[in-house]
Amino acid sequence: MRLLLDSHTLIWAVDDPARLTPRSTAELQNSGNDLLLSAATIWEIAIKVGLGKLSLSMPYRQWMSQAISDLGLSVLPITVEYADRQAGLPFHHRDPFDRLLVAQAQVEGVAVVSDDSIFDQYGVPRLW
Numbered sequence: 668m669r670l671l672l673d674s675h676t677l678i679w680a681v682d683d684p685a686r687l688t689p690r691s692t693a694e695l696q697n698s699g700n701d702l703l704l705s706a707a708t709i710w711e712i713a714i715k716v717g718l719g720k721l722s723l724s725m726p727y728r729q730w731m732s733q734a735i736s737d738l739g740l741s742v743l744p745i746t747v748e749y750a751d752r753q754a755g756l757p758f759h760h761r762d763p764f765d766r767l768l769v770a771q772a773q774v775e776g777v778a779v780v781s782d783d784s785i786f787d788q789y790g791v792p793r794l795w
Contacts, residue, residue: 669701670694670794671772672740673781674708674764681734682724691780691795695738704740705771711764743771759788 672680672695679686680695687695694700709731715721723730735742743749745767752770753763760766762785769789772779778792786793 668694668697668699669703669775669777671703671705671743671768671775671777671779672708672738673768673779673783674711675782676780677704677708677734677738678712678721678723680738681730688782688795694780694794698739702738702740703743703771703775703777704735705743705764705768706745707764707767707771709742743775749774756789760785 676687676691676695684692695702712721712723712731713727716723716727725733734740749767749770752774753766756766756769765783765785768779769786769791771777772786772791773789778794779786780794782795784793
């Protein structure tokens with residue numbers, strides 16, 4: 668199964684795994700799954716760290732590189748196709764990072780690993 672991680676899922680998987688559900692933990696640890704990380708999530712976390720709204724267990728660059736490596740994540744770039752899909756989404760939610768995740772999940776046909784029910788309003792499969 669291919670799974671797209673929301674930002675809080677990534678942060679919790681690395682710095683506070685007890686906050687994940689047993690199901691999400693099992694799926695993240697399942698070597699048969701292909702775990703995806705949006706470039707938007709990489710950017711979102713960097714912005715929050717830079718603004719002092721988020722603290723990680725290591726300096727940002729080291730933390731992100733290690734998270735990608737340790738979890739075996741494949742990074743999804745931001746493409747014109749994803750941006751076009753995002754532009755046509757209804758405004759159930761205005762968070763640009765979440766809206767891009769919705770677009771990527773729709774285009775790629777993948778589930779989002781998130782505790783945020785906003786994804787349900789877009790008809791995106793959500794695992795939690």
